[in-house]
Amino acid sequence: MSDTNKSAEDGEEEEKTRRDFLFTTTAVVGAVGVAATAWPFIDQMNPAADTLALSSTEVDLEPIEEGQSITVVWRGKPVFIRHRSSEEIEKARADDDANLPHPESDAERAKNPKWLIMVGVCTHLGCIPLGNKSGEIKGEYGGWFCPCHGSHYDMSGRIRKGPAPTNLPVPEYTFLSGSRVKIG
Amino acid sequence: MSTNPSKKFKNPMVNWIEYRLPIFSFLDNSLGSNYPTPKNLNYFWNFGSLAGITLGIMLVSGIVLAMHYTAHVDYAFDSVERIMRDVNYGWLIRYIHMNGGSMFFIVVYIHIFRGLYYGSYHAPRELLWMLGVFILLAMMATAFMGYVLPWGQMSFWGATVITNLFSAIPLVGDAIVTWLWGGFSVDNATLNRFFSLHYLMPFVIVGLVVLHIWALHVHSSNNPIGIDAKTEQDTLPFHPYYTVKDLYGLGVFLICYAFFVFYAPNFFGEPDNYIEANPLVTPAHIVPEWYFLPFYAILRAFTADFFLFAYTPISWIMSAKLAGVIAMFASILLLLLMPWLDGSNVKSSKFRPLYAMFFWIFLLNCVVLGIVGGKPAEGTWLYIGQFTTTYYFAHLLVIVPLVSRLEQPKTPPESISAAVTSTAQG
Ligand code: HEM
Ligand code: FES
Secondary structure (H helix, E strand, O other), X not given: OHHHHHHHHHOHHHHHHHHHXXXXXXXXXXXXXXXXXXXXXXXXXXXXXXXXXXXXXXXXXXXXXXXXXXXXXXXXXXXXEEEOOHHHHHHHHHHHHOOOOOOOOHHHHOOOOOEEEEEOOOOOOOOOOEOOOOOOOOOOOOOEEEXXXXXXEOXXXXXXXXXXXXXXXXXXXXXXXXXXXXXX | OOOOOOOOOOOHHHXXXXXXXXXXXXXXXXXXXXXXXXXXXXXXXXXHHHHHHHHHHHHHHHHHHHOOOOOOOOOHHHHHHHHHHOOOOHHHHHHHHHHHHHHHHHXXXXXXXXXXXXXXXXXXXXXXXXXXXXHHHHHHHHHHXXXXXXXXXXXXXXXXXXXXXXXXXXXOHHHHHHHHHOOOXXXXXXXXXXXXXXXXXXXHHHHHHHXXXXXXXXXXXXXXXOOOOOOHHHEEEHHHHHHHHHHHHHHHHHHHHHHHHHHOOOOOXXXXXXXXXXXXXXXXXXXXXXXXXXXXXXXXXXXXXXXHHHOOOHHHHOOHHHHHHHHXXXXXXHHHHHHXXXXXXXXXXXXXXXXXXXXHHHHXXXXXHXXXXXXXXXXXXXHHHHXXXXXXXXXXXXXXXXXXXXXXXXOOOOOHHHHHHHHHHO
C-alpha cells in the first residue's frame, strides 16, 4: 500500500520507465521461453535416432555380372548399382562435353568407372526411374527413364531431357575389402 | 426480427435451463423461427447445410474406422482389408468414409461456385468467404493425409510426389522434406504422423465452420438477386421454411451418396490402391484423387518451355518446378482476394450478363483442367493444360477486375419481395 502511495508521490515519470522495463523484460523472457519450448515440438518430427542409425548398407558386388544392374535399399530408398561395360563407360565419358542441364563429368560421378552407384529416385518428384532391370525402357539416352513425367537419364545417370532439375544423386560410399561396398 | 432475450418457452424444464444457459434461444436465433432468412433462396443454398452434415458423417465414420485401423507400414494395408472383410459392417463404414470424401468435395465445390456466381463474397461477407477458402485448404490437407492411411500404391506414391513438392523450395527444401517424412523417404514415421493429423484436422475444420457460421449469422445469407433483406416482407423464419427445405435436399443428397456406397463404391477410387505400397515400384500413372486434379494440372503445366514461364521474369528467379508449386498454391489462395478483385457494386451475376458469361467459361475451364490433371502430362494434353492454366489465372487477375469495373450492370429490383411478387405476376 505504502509503496503505491510513495511512487505516486515520486512522480509518474520514474514509475512509468520502471514498469516499462519490467514489461519488456518479461515479454522478452516469455518469447524466448516460448521459442525454446516450441523447438522440441518441431524437432521431434525430424528423423529419430534409430532411423539415423539405419543409415548405412553394405553390399557384395561379386555376383553382379558386367552389364547387369541391381537395386538395393538404403534409407528406405532404392540405390541403383550398375556394373558398366567398357562401351558404356566410353559412352558416358563421351557425353561429358554434351549440353548437360546439370554438368558433371562421369569421373566425378563414378569413383571406379566400372561401378555406377546412385540413388534411384527421380530428382523431379521422387518416382523410381525404369531401366535398372533388363527389358525396361531406358529412355532416349540409353540409361534410365522416369515414366512419371518423362525424364531421361544417360549412362552416367545424368539428366538429359524432361522436367527433373538435377542428375540422379550419388550417395556417399566407400569400397571395403575385396568386392564389398558400404553405402552411407 | 425481434430478438427477445427473456423469451419464455412452454416447457418449464427448458425455461429452467434457458435461464442459466440460454442455449434454446441461441438455437432459435440460429436455426429456428427467430432467424430471419431471405425468402428467395434457391436450391443452391442447400449445399452449406449438406457440407456440414457431410462433415458430421466423416467424423462419425472416421472415428469408428480408427477403432479398427493400425497405423503401421506392416499392418495398415492388412488392417484396412480386415475392416473390409472381417469387421462387422466394416465394409459399409469404410465405403461411407471413402465415398464421403468425394461427396464432401462435390458439395463444397458446388457451394463455392454458388458463391462465385451470386457474388456472395462481396461486402460485408468477405471474412465469411475467406473462412470458406481456409476450410477448403484444411479439407484438402485432411483428405490428402487420409488417402495415405490405407497404404496402397497410390497412397504411397501420391504422398511421395506431393511431399517432394516442398523440395523445390530453395536452400531449405530438402530439410523440410526430411522433416515432413521423419526419415529419408515416406515411411512408418510419415504414416504415423499422417494418422495423428488426419484425426486432428477435421476438428480444426469444425472450429473453422463455427467461425464461418458465426460470420454468416451476423449479416445472414446472400440470395439469388444479391440485394439485402430490408423489411420483414423480404424474409421467412428459418424454421420451419428452410429446415424443411434443407431436409428435403438432404434426402436427395443421401440417395445419391448411398447409390455410390452400395452400387459403385470404387467409382471414385483407383484400382492401384488395392495393391499394397511398394517403395521400389512406381505405378505407371500416378494420379491423385479426382478433387485434386485441376490443381495437379496447374502444377504440371509448368515445364521449362511453358511460355508463361520461359518468356516471363519468373524463369529468371526460380525453376519451373518451384513455379509450378507456387502456381498450384496460388490458384487457391487467389480466391481469398475475390472480394477485392471483383469491383462491381452489384453482387449477383443475374444482373451482369457479361460477367456471368465469363463465370461459365471459368467453370468450364476448371472442368477441363480436371480432365487434363488425370492424363499423362505429354503432347496435346500438356498444351491444353498450359492453356487452361493460363486462362485460370487470366480470369482471376485480368478478366474479373476489368469486367466487374467496366460492365454496366442491369438495375436490380427494389427489394426481395418486389422481385418475388413481380415474377409471381408475370
Ligand atoms: C474432414 C473430414 C474427413 C475427410 C475429408 C477424410 C478423408 C479420408 C480419405 C479420403 C480417406 C481414404 C479412404 C480410402 O481410400 O480408403 C480416409 C481414410 C481414413 N480416415 Fe478419414 N477423413 C475425414 C475425417 C476423419 C476422421 C474425423 C477420422 C477419425 C479418426 C478419420 C479416420 C480415418 C481412417 C482411420 C482412415 C483409414 C481407413 C480407410 O482408408 O478407409 N477420418 N479419410
Ligand atoms: S518424378 Fe520423374 S519425371 Fe517427375
